[in-house]
Amino acid sequence: MSRQRPELKQVASVTPMQLYDFSQKVLFSPTERGEGFLKLAVTTGKKGARSRPHSHPRDEVTLTLKGQAVLRADGKEYVMTEGTALRLPPGLEHEVEVLSDEWVVVAVYCDECMLCGKLDGGSGSG
Template structure:
């Protein structure tokens, strides 16, 4: 049996991918590794960047590192500012819009198969 060892990734060495209006650097991904751990990413958006309404089948937790964004869910608005952490329970439909010049957030979630699947008839197609 092979020994499992820690993995170390440097954020500046990770190539970004496009996710809606955002740039995302995926540090660890179950989809890429074929393993069952959560996805960890750093996502950056410029003022006005938006997601489409979507939900995750498991919890999502975020920590805003820089800037401000608003998360809309259940008819309410949640303002995410530097240092604020947010937990979304499974199945909560939500969307995000960047309010500041730049917003940087660390997110951890476990839903590679259904990542941000748009709800039919909502948001950008």
């Protein structure tokens, strides 16, 4: 068994990709690595940017670093501002809209991870 080592990445060195109306930099991804359990991403959106309603098979945890956005879920609105942490339970449909000029959030979630497939009795492709 090979020895595991810490991995260090600079956000500035990661090429952004489009996600809904947002720009997302995925720092660590189970799909890219071929192993691991969690995706770590920094997502940025400009005022008015929105996601579609969606859910995740396991928890999603976010931390707003800059700006303000509203998360809509279960008929309620949750305002996320700088320093606000949010946990979404598995399967909860939600959508996000940016309220400030720019919103920057760090998100950790399990969409493509081996853990999702194993817990769901699937193949592990998450």
